[in-house]
Amino acid sequence: MSAPTPAFDIIIYGATSFVGQIMLEYLAEYTSQQDAEPVKWAVAGRDEQKLLAVKAQNSLSHIEHIVADASDEAALNSMCAQTKVVISTVGPYALYGETLIKVCAESGTDYCDLTGEPQWIKAMLDKYEDVAKSSGARIINSAGFDSIPSDLGVYVLQQHALETTGKPAFQIKMRVRKIKGGASGGTIASMLNVVEEASKNPALRKLLVNPYVLCPAEHPYKQYQTNHKKAQFEEDTQMWIMPFIMAAINERIVHRSNALLGNRYGEHFLYDEAMSAKKGLQAWGITLGLGAFMVGASIKPIRNILAKHVLPKPGEGPSKEEQLAGMFDMRFYTTLDNGEKAVVQVKGDRDPGYGSTAKMLTQAALCLAKDVPDVSGGFWTPAAALNDALIQRLALHAGVTVTILAS
Ligand SMILES: NC(=O)c1ccc[n+]([C@@H]2O[C@H](COP(=O)([O-])OP(=O)(O)OC[C@H]3O[C@@H](n4cnc5c(N)ncnc54)[C@H](OP(=O)(O)O)[C@@H]3O)[C@@H](O)[C@H]2O)c1
DSSP states (O other): OOOOOOSEEEEEETTTSHHHHHHHHHHHHHHHSTTOOOOOEEEEESOHHHHHHHHHHTTOTTSOEEEOOTTOHHHHHHHHTTEEEEEEOOSOHHHHOHHHHHHHHHHTOEEEEOOOOHHHHHHHHHHHHHHHHHHTOEEEOOOBTTBHHHHHHHHHHHHHHHHHHSSOOSEEEEEEEEEEOOOOHHHHHHHHHHHHHHHHOHHHHHHHTOTTTTSOTTOOOOOOOOOOOSOEEETTTTEEEEOOTTHHHHHHHHHHHHHHTTSTTOTTOEEEEEEEESSHHHHHHHHHHHHHHHHHHTSHHHHHHIIIIISOOTTOOOOHHHHHHOEEEEEEEEEOTTSOEEEEEEEESSOIIIIIHHHHHHHHHHHHHHTOTTOOSEEEOHHHHTHHHHHHHHHHHTSEEEEEEEO
16 A cells, blocks of 8 residues: 655745745745636744744744654654655754654655755764655755755756767856855854864864765765865956855865766866955955954863854844845856856855745645656755756846856
């Protein structure tokens, strides 16, 4: 006898989080449009009163809610039995995420999240990848601003290279040309947790600098990858560049996509990310500020002061106005095998971390629930599992476009 069809397409677990609440608002609007695709959805979290409050705020009292603490395996199992896909925004994932991954991998429930914590993804891969492959659960981490734009920008530029020249691009450089938005308490908590774990653990520090840490054990990659640590003027792009904090997760997801796509980008593929700056002074100022923050955050008393008195707390983040005024514009540069230059642009119409992330994560989950039935169980990346179907959804419904600008 086949298993009963779950009641829901998607459940937003962590619906009371800063980003979860934006997703609720987005889904309410998305599903109420004329000609909207039918979506069966519910919300979940650990605190029933908070769930009732966020439902009421969005006039969503008719939407079902499920109560489950992140450590309650039985409650998570009962939640997973009711849905095709669970979306989790319960982070830091390294602190709260493992039991849900275990339950999804064992029960064959599909899963998407927003983690930017490579050390946690690596630990989950080691423990649950084989389990997910056997149960058929499709697990997709990093389905927000990290790392969908990077993963899809590289995917499209490499598709273009293959179609134009028959060969993949040997090197792609991603440069953030414009970005406007802020950070939430949840993101800050996740960053501080990685810094705290790394400051205590030399093996973890080694793991975090490995660009291929998320690739399967038998991967063939050996190429030394550029890691931007300082401001510099880049001759070939004619820009001032500086470190981009999200490169630490994005570059690793892109290399995993290469491996999952059967080395489509080549065994010697080079990929790096940086932010562009208008002037050298700006590039150096931001680089030094970021360096000082990272050094401060690695010292416990300073980290505690930053978390308590300076940075946003869990549940806080950019205002609605800041989200609407936000945007991002990322460019992917390469020289094709025939000597021509090619550029892909990935653009978003909201602040990257929240307004755009909420739309990207929701559409990634819907794409997983509805568009890719042939993708098998295992730990996937957005580009390897969802690629063209997600690109189409993002352009139509999420204000995120991937465009070949020049070739
Ligand atoms: N990849 C990206 O681009 C991206 C962008 C934005 C955010 N993020 C990540 O997404 C995550 C969420 O960020 P945020 O700012 O929205 O976080 P947040 O506002 O701090 O929310 C955290 C959520 O976790 C829930 N939670 C905490 N402990 C729990 C437990 N034991 N059981 C069940 N739920 C529990 C909280 O529930 P209560 O409300 O009941 O406390 C809340 O819903 C963070 O890890 C952040 O780093 C990633």
